[in-house]
Amino acid sequence: MAKERTRFICSNCGHDSPKWQGVCPSCNEWNTFSEQKVVKAVREKNKISISDDGTSNITALSDIRISYADRFSTNLKEFDRVLNGGFVRGSFSLLGGDPGIGKSTLMLQVAKNCPDKKILYIAGEESGSQIKQRASRIGLKGQNLFISSHTEVRDIISKARSSTYDLLIIDSIQTVFSDDLTSLPGSVQQIRECSALLQQLAKKENVTILMIGHVTKDGDIAGPRILEHMVDTVLHFEGDKNHLYRLLRTVKNRFGPAQEVGVFEMKEGGLEEVANPSVLFMSDSEIEVSGNSLTCVMEGTRPILVEVQALVTPSSYSTPQRTASGFDQRRLSLLIAVLEKRAGLSFAGNDVYLNIAGGLKITDPAADFAVVSALISSLKDKPLKRDTIYFGEVGLGGEVRKVSFFEQRIREAEKMGLKKVVAPKVKAAGTSVKVQSAAVITDLRL
Ligand code: TYD
Ligand code: MG
Helix, strand or coil: CCCEEEEECCCCCCCCCCCCCCCCCCCCEECCCCEEEEEEECCCCCCCCECCCCCCCCCCCHHCCCCCCCCCCCCCCCHHHHHCCCCEEECCEEEEEECCCHHHHHHHHHHCCCCCEEEEEEECCCCCCHHHHHHHHHCCCCCCCCCCCCEEEEHHHHHHCCCCEEEEEECCHCEEEECCCCCCCCCHHHHHHHHHHHHHHHHHCCCCEEEEEEEEECECCCCCHHHHHHCCEEEEEEEECCCCCEEEEEECCCCCCCCCCEEEEEEEEEEEEECCCCCCCCCCCCCCCCCEEEEEEEEECCEEEEEEEEEECCCCCCCCEEEEEECCCCHHHHHHHHHHHCCCCCCCCEEEEEEHEEEEEEEEHHHHHHHHHHHHHHHHHHCCCCCCECCCCEHHHHHEEEECCCCHHHHHHHCCCCCEEHHHHCCCCCCCCCCEEEHHHHHHCC
């Protein structure tokens, strides 16, 4: 029996309430409630979960067999790295990213690289011929790829059951809807219900599912946060519109470490894997320019060499500008304040621009020391050597603190042919790179 009722659902967190409210009591957002008709099957009262033989379905931990050890490789090294070895069978994953970043292309690339895997692709966003065009661009013939444009959730489930597919791709979850609900596809209610049904399909019938999801302006996956709790793996595909590199990042992974990163480059013929990302972010210019400083940041467990560029110029504004791109602006102001107080330098009357070359956004505190050295170099107009990297976290007292992954960073510098590292004192054995220790920012002596 089905019963219809009206509820008010928060578009931010999915909280549901019988009456409209100005502020969501769950996430404290304003004006997020919208009215939705909900048709809900009435559950049998007091139903207890009892299996056919009359016993309740409780199992001793020791008797449970691990089935998720069974993985299949995507044959894309960068993708496998992020998934910790490939797709776990029966796993339920979510791939988020800005529109046009290459999510659909990435999944077609998986289909191309796994010709022996049978893949069902639910295309809610594009027509078959659009997909075909893209497929021919990346050289995918696609005998193993089956396309359906029906996005009703029960229809998807029955199609997935009709044959044994190795992977079910849903492009995108915002286009999937359930006939049982009256709200529009993409609404919080629809996303929540449809994902719950798909989750059951993955868990009970061991179907491997990857859903593509849109992200909001703030970079969250559109729809309720609950979606991220439901899935086993959350991947983010990100990059800069003006640059060709793309980072595939694990935000959550129930089957391996999170914060792993795969690097791709968008080319004419699709996404290409980048095994050595440092090459992508270091300019090959040999000219020494003041304000440029090299550092090594960690993306997941991966060291990447990047160039920090600072420009300090006399200001023509009454309030000098502080602009950062690819780096936290408040952190830049903090580092300038530390330089003024602890190194006796004055940036007053100067505009300060900071840029991370290549469009990478860095959050690793190890880059602080490179930012500081770039700022001093530009202020004093003295170029830094191009064969040296700087890293370390800068504290408010002007001290340079040790950071993790010291050896990996040095090895990466060595691999890229650099000669010297300036960093807090740590022993580094077996390296040809010269390590100059710096305990405070004034040790830079520029
Ligand atoms: P797409 O996969 O449609 O993005 P999403 O699914 O995340 O919205 O990617 C489309 C973009 O990628 C589009 O701007 C064109 C570009 N592109 C290439 O540069 N080379 C290629 O070989 C392909 C297939 C796409
Ligand atoms: Mg797409």
